[in-house]
Amino acid sequence: MNLSAYQTELDWITSQQQAMLHATSELALINSGSMNVQGIERVGDRLLQYSAPLDAEQKRIDLPPLEEINDRGELHNRSVGAAIRLRKHPQAERQILLCGHMDTVFAPDSPFQELTWLDANRLNGPGVTDMKGGLVIMIHALIALERSALAGKLGWTLIFNPDEEIGSPCSDILITDAAKHAQLGLVFEPALPDGSFAGERKGSGNFTLVMRGRAAHAGRDIGSGRNAIRALCDFISALDNLNGQREGVTINPARFNGGGPLNQVPDLAVARFNVRTRKKEDEHWIQQQLNALSAEINARDGLSLRIHGGFSRPPKQLTPAAHELAALLAECGSALDIPVHWSATGGCCDGNNIAAQGIPVIDTLGAEGGCIHSSEEFLIVDSLNRRARLTALLLFSLAEGQLDYQLWPQLTSR
Structure with a gap:
């Protein structure tokens, strides 16, 4: 040149x-x-x-x-x-x-x-x-x-x-x-x-989890409560266990909010996580896993999980x-x-x-x-x-x- x-x-x-x-x-x-x-x-x-x-x-x-x-x-x-x-x-x-x-x-x-x-x-x-x-x-x-x-x-x-x-x-x-x-x-x-x-x-995707449970008095009536923090921890633990199951796919649970007074069963918890993918088809695999994990949580009495967000970077x-x-x-x-x-x-x-x-x-x-x-x-x-x-x-x-x-x-x- x-x-x-x-x-x-x-x-x-x-x-x-x-x-x-x-x-x-x-x-x-x-x-x-x-x-x-x-x-x-x-x-x-x-x-x-x-x-x-x-x-x-x-x-x-x-x-x-x-x-x-x-x-x-x-x-x-x-x-x-x-x-x-x-x-x-x-x-x-x-x-x-x-x-x-x-x-x-x-x-x-x-x-x-x-x-x-x-x-x-x-x-x-x-x-x-x-x-x-x-x-x-x-x-x-x-x-x-x-x-x-x-x-x-x-x-x-x-x-x-x-x-x-x-x-x-x-x-x-x-x-x-x-x-x-x-x-x-x-x-x-x-x-x-x-x-x-x-x-x-x-590629990359950002997701937000919103878990809703049922509030109750932690001393008088804890059994009627449904702890949103515990349920969301179960979900995040299972989510993190997906790391290493598919080549090139990584999941990073990054932020967690929830709870209130120590004498109240928490009825809300919010978490955010990021997923990195190597191939376009990895997105479908992740979605399948999220659907299965959320179905298990939503089958529990008194709990409701919604997943927001998605993949924005192919x-x-x-x-x-x-x-x-x-x-x-x-x-x-x-x-x-x-x-x-x-x-x-x-x-x-x-x-x-x-x-x-x-x-x-x-x-x-x-x-x-x-x-x-x-x-x-x-x-x-x-x-x-x-x-x-x-x-x-x-x-x-x-x-x-x-x-x-x-x-x-x-x-x-x-």
């Missing part, structure tokens, strides 16, 4: 290292934990400012509310905030979808709110790697494309969503619809801890088209002397849902770092420049048609 045609734009990215670091730091200092709508809106405002040089169509899109079960077992709605969509060159023959999320796992009351330099090339802070650094990388790579002579040869849609860390329950419709009008997807989740890219990903498996896209990225990495390696992961992201629409996707083009989802999260600072140049070269290559045209199916055929 001859870099001379792209050198001006690649050099421009190199010159933007401090600006990229500054933007990442600004974003990380704005708390945008999932459900912190005000903070997410502030991050969106900054992203629109950073994206202004793209001169793209910009639109804030209100999302449907999140339906969730509260700790009283009641269904209620909450706002997750708005998504932002940028579009340019909709008439271009080649169309791609780029995605990044504005939310983090750190709530407004989290003690982890500051930036700390660990050494000259590692910055500790909330969301610096997952994925505020990735947002900045994506924007700068696109600006480099639009500064080049290739501008207009590649149409693109960019979506910033506010709810990825809770499974994109409200933005998934927006993202999957955009994927139906694209020929490939690029997502800017962070690199895996060793710097590699995610290949296959497990497993991502590598297709021939995905291998072609990966090979092109490796070629770009070789030209820039940037190693490109691939690993399977149990984690999931919006890339799972994009791949499920039948298009290839690379979903770890974001920053390098480690310890994400913890107060030890850190960014490898020089990866901002490195990953932006790699993404830009991939965009240049796509715009020039260097990918096998068999990868670009007619959009009308889907």
Whole structure:
């Protein structure tokens, strides 16, 4: 691959290292934990400012509310905030979808709110790697494309969503619809801890259990009560015992609420769990197990169990088209002397849902770092420049048609 045609734009990215670091730091200092709508809106405002040089169509899109079960077992709605969509060159023959999320796992009351330099090339802070650094990388790579002579040869849609860390329950419709009008997807989740890219990903589902029993006086009439906590513990124990029974399927009971006064038999308990799957058919197996376990509980006198939720992230498996896209990225990495390696992961992201629409996707083009989802999260600072140049070269290559045209199916055929 001859870099001379792209050198001006690649050099421009190199010159933007401090600006990229500054933007990442600004974003990380704005708390945008999932459900912190005000903070997410502030991050969106900054992203629109950073994206202004793209001169793209910009639109804030209100999302449907999140339906969730509260700790009283009641269904209620909450706002997750708005998504932002940028579009340019909709008439271009080649169309791609780029995605990044504005939310983090750190709530407004989290003690982890500051930036700390660990050494000259590692910055500790909330969301610096997952994925505020990735947002900045994506924007700068696109600006480099639009500064080049290739501008207009590649149409693109960019979506910033506010709810990825809770499974994109409200933005998934927006993202999957955009994927139906694209020929490939690029997502800017962070690199895996060793710097590699995610290949296959497990699928995921989130579930809530609501167990109702019968209250009674714990001293005078305990025999007429039906203890919802005990019954739900029985269910969760049986559920956890499913681990190891099917290859690649894992179940994580994660949260439990219930009970009240110590002299009252509890009549309500709520629990939440996550399931990871390796194949699509694993979802059917899990549903069969849940049906059998719940039937046993519901057959007991005075007890009622309801299961809410389901699978929102299908497993991502590598297709021939995905291998072609990966090979092109490796070629770009070789030209820039940037190693490109691939690993399977149990984690999931919006890339799972994009791949499920039948298009290839690379979903770890974001920053390098480690310890994400913890107060030890850190960014490898020089990866901002490195990953932006790699993404830009991939965009240049796509715009020039260097990918096998068999990868670009007619959009009308889907």
